[in-house]
Amino acid sequence: DTEVTQTPKHLVMGMTNKKSLKCEQHMGHRAMYWYKQKAKKPPELMFVYSYEKLSINESVPSRFSPECPNSSLLNLHLHALQPEDSALYLCASSQMTGYQPQHFGDGTRLSIL
Amino acid sequence: EDKVVQSPLSLVVHEGDTVTLNCSYEVTNFRSLLWYKQEKKAPTFLFMLTSSGIEKKSGRLSSILDKKELFSILNITATQTGDSAIYLCAVDFSGGGADGLTFGKGTHLIIQP
Numbered sequence: 001d002t003e004v005t006q007t008p009k010h011l012v013m014g015m016t017n018k019k020s021l022k023c024e025q026h027m028g029h030r031a032m033y034w035y036k037q038k039a040k041k042p043p044e045l046m047f048v049y050s051y052e053k054l055s056i057n058e059s060v061p062s063r064f065s066p067e068c069p070n071s072s073l074l075n076l077h078l079h080a081l082q083p084e085d086s087a088l089y090l091c092a093s094s095q096m097t098g099y100q101p102q103h104f105g106d107g108t109r110l111s112i113l
Numbered sequence: 114e115d116k117v118v119q120s121p122l123s124l125v126v127h128e129g130d131t132v133t134l135n136c137s138y139e140v141t142n143f144r145s146l147l148w149y150k151q152e153k154k155a156p157t158f159l160f161m162l163t164s165s166g167i168e169k170k171s172g173r174l175s176s177i178l179d180k181k182e183l184f185s186i187l188n189i190t191a192t193q194t195g196d197s198a199i200y201l202c203a204v205d206f207s208g209g210g211a212d213g214l215t216f217g218k219g220t221h222l223i224i225q226p
Contacts, residue, residue, distance in 0.1 A: 004155075033213055042201055043156070045213035057213075090155065098144050098205060099163065102214060104155040 003027055004105035006091050012111045015081060021108045023074040023091030031097045032074040034066060035090040037107070043090055049074060050097045081112045116140050117204050119217035127225050130192050134220045136202030137184040146178055146185050147214065149201040156201055159187070189222075197224045 004025045013019050023032065031050045035043035048055040049068040063085075065077040074091055088107040094100040120135045138146065145163045149156035160169045162178035162185060169176050173192075178185045189196055199221050203214040 035213075042203075042216035042219055043214075045215070048213050098207060101147060101158045101161045103158060104149075106154040 004091055004093055004103055006089075006105035006108050008108060009106065010109050010111075012113060013078070013081065014113050015083075017081075018077070018079045020078065021076040021089055021091075021110075023076075023093075023105055024072055025093040025103075026072055027093065027095075027103070028071075029093035029095050029103075030071055031094045031100070031102075032068065033092040033094075033102060034064075034074070034076050035092065035104075037088040037090055039087075047076075048097065078110075081110075083112050086110055086112045116215050117202055117217035119200075119202050119220050121220060122218060123221040123223070125223045125225060126192060128192060128194060130224075131188065131190045132192060132222065134187040134189075134200050134202075134222070135184065136186070136217055138202075138204045139183060140204055140206040140215070142207040143180070144205045144207060147203045147205065148176055148185070148187050149203065151199045151201055151219070152197075159200075192224045194224045194226055197222060 007022045033048050034046040036046050037043040046060050047066040052068045063080050067075040088109050090107045091105045092102040094102045117138045145161050147161045148159040150159055160176045165178055165180040173190045176187045199219040201219045202217045205214055
């Protein structure tokens with residue numbers, strides 16, 4: 001078990017559904033991240049929050065919408081996803097951005113039907 | 114164009130052998146290089162390297178960074194079957210769209226009994 005908790009662990013949804021992935025950490029970290037990892041590929045950065053402010057990754061489609069309600073929580077809202085969005089979605093946190101190791105949660109394995 | 118290149122991509126050895134995994138990078142505004150071990154779920158943090166020539170060590174694992182030649186190695190001595198995993202190298206650099214990690218493709222290490 002890691003100190004970064006992600007729920008749900010598995011999610012199957014249709015292309016018209018709306019769902020949310022959740023991530024929580026209580027290490028006092030002020031930077032939180034979303035990564036996407038396809039099978040047999042390395043994680044790819046999607047979004048970064050630093051002190052609850054978003055750094056936008058412009059290559060991420062708008063059907064993914066991040067939200068940081070407070071310094072401990074990070075959500076990823078999903079709407080109208082495509083089958084190619086099926087992947088492991090990893091959340092990570094670090095004390096701050098830069099020069100700090102990121103600690104990952106176990107991920108949410110997402111399947112789009 | 115890959116910014117972080119790992120080699121070999123896969124490696125099969127016998128228990129007790131020593132292995133060396135390589136990671137080279139090409140980024141500007143380098144901040145740190147990190148090694149992670151990934152089995153079925155979350156990448157788990159191993160080392161963060163920021164200075165050249167200073168070896169980091171944890172049990173049978175060690176790592177060193179060469180900022181002049183832009184590479185790092187991860188050594189595992191007296192390997193055990195539990196060392197079987199994908200070892201990911203990631204670079205943290207400032208600039209670009211966001212402050213996150215850029216990963217190499219990973220080295221898939223298999224330790225045979």
